[in-house]
Amino acid sequence: EVQLVESGGGLVQPGGSLRLSCAASGFTFSDHYMDWVRQAPGKGLEWVGRIRNKVNSYTTEYAASVKGRFTISRDDSKNSLYLQMNSLTTEDTAVYYCVRVDRQSAFDIWGQGTMVTVSS
Amino acid sequence: DTQMTQSPSSLSASVGDRVTITCRASQGISNHLAWIQQKPGKAPKSLIYAASSLQSGVPSKFSGSGSGTDFTLTISSLQPEDFATYYCQQYNSYPLTFGGGTKVEIK
Numbered sequence: 001e002v003q004l005v006e007s008g009g010g011l012v013q014p015g016g017s018l019r020l021s022c023a024a025s026g027f028t029f030s031d032h033y034m035d036w037v038r039q040a041p042g043k044g045l046e047w048v049g050r051i052r053n054k055v056n057s058y059t060t061e062y063a064a065s066v067k068g069r070f071t072i073s074r075d076d077s078k079n080s081l082y083l084q085m086n087s088l089t090t091e092d093t094a095v096y097y098c099v100r101v102d103r104q105s106a107f108d109i110w111g112q113g114t115m116v117t118v119s120s
Numbered sequence: 121d122t123q124m125t126q127s128p129s130s131l132s133a134s135v136g137d138r139v140t141i142t143c144r145a146s147q148g149i150s151n152h153l154a155w156i157q158q159k160p161g162k163a164p165k166s167l168i169y170a171a172s173s174l175q176s177g178v179p180s181k182f183s184g185s186g187s188g189t190d191f192t193l194t195i196s197s198l199q200p201e202d203f204a205t206y207y208c209q210q211y212n213s214y215p216l217t218f219g220g221g222t223k224v225e226i227k
Contacts, residue, residue: 044221045221046218047215047218102169106169
């Protein structure tokens with residue numbers, strides 16, 4: 001079964017850091033681009049960023065709202081995706097989803113999400 | 121950035137109704153358009169990619185059309201499990217962007 005499972009969410013103070021993980025199973029993780037998408041409470045979906053595969057040099061793209069603060073990385077040997085979040089603000093409070101990108105460049109598989117709350 | 125505008129933002133419909141949701145892009149995106157369903161308290165689920173292609177396992181009651189700037193999602197016969205929020209999303213250029221969502225409620 002193709003599956004993405006996020007972890008690492010929790011409560012963090014403004015200005016703090018947090019690292020999210022996404023464990024992939026049931027498919028060849030190394031073949032795929034992978035994205036992070038977030039959803040603030042009661043709001044719509046917001047794209048956070050992307051990491052490409054090894055063939056494409058693991059290059060990354062970020063939303064302007066997180067660029068310079070968030071870093072996406074991956075470890076293909078562990079079938080894992082990561083989101084390092086620094087300098088967090090209350091605006092970063094959201095459920096964070098790990099998403100697989102298919103060969104047509106669209107999202108196809110979503111994780112169940114992990115909640116990040118930034119509050120003092 | 122490419123802005124995605126959905127309409128309506130919400131609608132009420134009955135079981136068995138045919139429902140159509142529209143999505144307009146602020147600039148041409150070819151057919152690089154996806155539709156995503158989200159039920160309350162659940163993770164999103166991808167329904168359609170390339171404007172009209174169904175993701176694996178998605179029932180044929182869902183259909184999509186359009187190209188360029190104007191797109192539609194149609195549910196041919198609304199069932200209880202279809203009551204959810206639907207988002208369009210463009211993947212033609214960065215940053216990837218979503219529409220504001222259309223909440224489909226029971227009449």
